[in-house]
Amino acid sequence: MCPYRLVLEHVTSRWGVLILIALLDRPHRFSELRRAIGRVSEKMLAQTLQTLERDGLVHRDAKPVIPPRVDYSLTDLGREAAEQVRDLANWTQDRMGEVRKAREAYDADAARRDR
DSSP states (O other): OOHHHHHHHHHHSHHHHHHHHHHHHSOEEHHHHHHHHOSOOHHHHHHHHHHHHHTTSEEEEEEOOSSOEEEEEEOHHHHHHHHHHHHHHHHHHHTHHHHHHHHHHHHHHHHHHHO
């Protein structure tokens, strides 16, 4: 797999998109990020954060306090990617009515063909 395709996969993955968009607002702690995203397991969130950190998109700031505190934020590169992903998410939301109509037309045509 081409290296850029792998990064594209990380950025546009189900959880990658949601993490990047959530971090656009402000840094989050792990538990805050999990609540903001919803329905993601701790394991999947941790893996996705680690992948995005490795790609240089997310910064992990572990503070040596008790109890330990870890904040996640976007790097400059991550902010740039997150803004692009947010624009795509907004476009999707804005055009959902048209997508719904297209799906209904497709399904109706498919049902006629299958008769």
